[in-house]
Amino acid sequence: MSIDNLVNTIKKKVKTVLTKDDLKxxxxxxxGNYALNYILSGSFFKGWPGGRVVELFGDPSAxxxxxxxxxxxxxxxxxxxxxxxxxxxxxxxxxxxxxxxNPDQVLIVxxxxxxxYVDPATKEKIAGHYSTIRNIxxxxxxxxxxxxxxxCLDSLANLTTEHEVTTDLSTPDMSKAxxxxxxxxxxxxxxxxxxxxxxxxxxxxxTMNMYGNPDTTPGGKGVKFQASIRLELKxxxxxxxxxxxxxxxxxxxxxxxxxxxxFKSCLLDIIFDKGLxxxxxxxxxxxxxxxxxxxxxxxxxxxxxEKAMYRKDIEALIKNDSFEFVKNLEKTINPxxxxxxxxxxxxxxxxxxxxxxxxxxAEVSKTENxxxxxxxxxxxxxx
Numbered sequence: 001m002s003i004d005n006l007v008n009t010i011k012k013k014v015k016t017v018l019t020k021d022d023l024k025x026x027x028x029x030x031x032g033n034y035a036l037n038y039i040l041s042g043s044f045f046k047g048w049p050g051g052r053v054v055e056l057f058g059d060p061s062a063x064x065x066x067x068x069x070x071x072x073x074x075x076x077x078x079x080x081x082x083x084x085x086x087x088x089x090x091x092x093x094x095x096x097x098x099x100x101x102n103p104d105q106v107l108i109v110x111x112x113x114x115x116x117y118v119d120p121a122t123k124e125k126i127a128g129h130y131s132t133i134r135n136i137x138x139x140x141x142x143x144x145x146x147x148x149x150x151x152c153l154d155s156l157a158n159l160t161t162e163h164e165v166t167t168d169l170s171t172p173d174m175s176k177a178x179x180x181x182x183x184x185x186x187x188x189x190x191x192x193x194x195x196x197x198x199x200x201x202x203x204x205x206x207t208m209n210m211y212g213n214p215d216t217t218p219g220g221k222g223v224k225f226q227a228s229i230r231l232e233l234k235x236x237x238x239x240x241x242x243x244x245x246x247x248x249x250x251x252x253x254x255x256x257x258x259x260x261x262x263f264k265s266c267l268l269d270i271i272f273d274k275g276l277x278x279x280x281x282x283x284x285x286x287x288x289x290x291x292x293x294x295x296x297x298x299x300x301x302x303x304x305x306e307k308a309m310y311r312k313d314i315e316a317l318i319k320n321d322s323f324e325f326v327k328n329l330e331k332t333i334n335p336x337x338x339x340x341x342x343x344x345x346x347x348x349x350x351x352x353x354x355x356x357x358x359x360x361x362a363e364v365s366k367t368e369n370x371x372x373x374x375x376x377x378x379x380x381x382x383x
Contacts, residue, residue, distance in 0.1 A: 025259075026050045026195040027078065027148050028341045030349060032070035032276040034326050035266035035285040036252055037345075040229060042260030043334070044326040045345030047074070049259050050148060050197045053188070053226050057202040057217045058233030063250050063270045064201040065091065066099075067233075068152045070276055071199060073100040077348055080148030083107040083136055085129055087158040099275040107136060114183050117162035129159060130183055137194050149196040156180070157203035157218040177220025184226040200227075230256040239269060247271040264289065279322040283315055291333065303332035323349065 001009075011017050028046035031037050037047045048054055048071050056064045072082040073096075084091060086108055093103040111129035119126050127135070133151055140149055153159075164173040191198050202217045209216075217223070224230065232253045239247040253265040265288070269280040286292040292314070293301045299308035309317075318325050327346065334342075 022192075025052065025341070027197075028345060029071050029074040029078070029150065029197055030345065030352070031067065032074070033266075033268055033278055033280065034322065035281040036268060036276075038285065038289075039252065039254050039264035039266055040231070040257070040259065043342050043345070044330050045342050045349060047071075047345075048197055048199065049228060051192045051195045052197065052228035052259070053184075053191060053223070054197070054199045054229045054231070055202055055217075055223050055227040056199065056231050056233060057204060058250075059204065059235045061248065062233035062235045063248070063268065063276075064233060065154055066270060066275060067231075068154060068199055068201065069096050069099055069101060071150055071197070072096065072106060072152065074348075075148055075150040075197070076102055076105055077352060078148050080150060081105065081107065081140060082150045082152065083109070083133065084152040084154060085133065086110045086154055087112075087129075087156075088154055091154065095273075098273060109133075109136070111159065113160050113162055113165055114179050115162050117165050120166055128162075129153065130186065134190070137196060141194060149194070151196055151198045153198075153200045155201040155203060156223065157205075176218070177222070180219040181222035184222040188226050224256070227256060228258040229254065236267065239271070246273075279318050282318055282322070282326070283311065286329075291329065302329075304328040 011019065027050040028041060028043075029048040029050070030045075031040060031047040034044045037044050040047055041049065056067060058064060068084070072084070075082050082105070084106060087110060089110055091108065093101075093106070093108075096106070097103050109132050111132055112126065113128040114130055115128045116131050117126055117128065118124070137149060137151070140147065161173060161176050161179050163175045167173070187198070200223060202219065202223065204215050205218055206214050207216055208214070232255050234251045234253070236249045236251050238245045239249055247270050250268045250270055251265055252268055254262045256262055264285075266285040267281040269277040271277065283292070287300070291303065295301050295308040299310055300314060301308055302314060330342065330346075
């Protein structure tokens with residue numbers, strides 16, 4: 001018997017052997033930024049992977065929760081459902097709505113612990129994050145086995161343990177790393193089988209390490225090993241309009257990736273009331289990744305374009321029609337790749353951009369018509 005026939009026979013007889021379809025990433029979620037999509041997945045039209053664990057960690061106010069919000073919007077645009085465990089009790093549904101999220105279709109829970117525990121005061125059993133998420137996802141899968149599901153944990157650092165909840169504040173708790181590692185062992189296979197995108201936000205804490213990097217993340221190494229992508233976010237500067245701070249510039253760095261080559265970075269402009277700017281950081285990322293190359297001191301070669309261009313011309317091209325620009329780049333960079341997820345990403349992004357343009361035009365129309373209406377009311381009052 002040939003090796004191929006033997007392998008196929010084993011696959012049919014042993015149900016626990018996984019197939020290519022079992023291992024394939026079921027879907028990707030648009031991050032809201034072309035450059036970020038590329039460093040996460042190797043494509044401008046993919047982003048966060050389904051069926052995998054993603055860890056976002058970094059500075060306060062660097063955009064961790066906002067990136068989760070963009071992922072929630074993306075899953076809703078795909079006809080999926082989002083669950084957020086708001087451990088920090090600070091998720092702003094009104095802001096999420098302004099960024100395009102339908103708040104009525106978001107399932108929000110707020111766990112105290114990773115595992116279940118018995119409340120010392122009421123003696124009631126309280127479900128932790130693990131049981132809560134499993135129950136919700138299982139209920140969703142019973143109703144619809146194929147619907148895309150996103151789970152956001154905000155944040156792992158604020159989740160406590162049964163030991164910490166049920167003992168005195170003065171008693172030190174050294175069990176969290178073990179609990180997190182066990183949790184990730186249990187959740188790892190379940191996330192793949194259930195085909196859910198699982199995004200964890202985490203903090204950065206300082207240690208007494210004198211010889212290496214003193215910064216680390218709470219919860220031990222369980223998440224670090226389990227995560228397919230670890231994205232570090234660092235706030236670089238504040239964005240201002242005159243004297244008013246309107247946003248932040250954040251550096252996103254892929255510290256680990258099993259989806260595409262890691263150690264890539266890009267700069268993101270995060271505007272407080274608008275979210276991510278889709279095309280920001282694209283030129284610099286393309287230059288760093290040698291996708292755009294220098295022809296001489298002032299001009300650059302751009303894939304898909306015959307003539308070399310100045311930086312200002314490339315940036316104008318991106319600003320005027322970034323969607324067509326990256327679509328042409330995608331064809332040039334990956335000409336032989338036939339990827340269903342890329343095709344879906346192109347379609348979803350195209351619809352998303354058209355919807356945003358329609359909403360912007362409607363707002364402009366309202367703004368232009370408002371003074372006329374106000375003037376008419378004033379004239380009526382005078383009469």
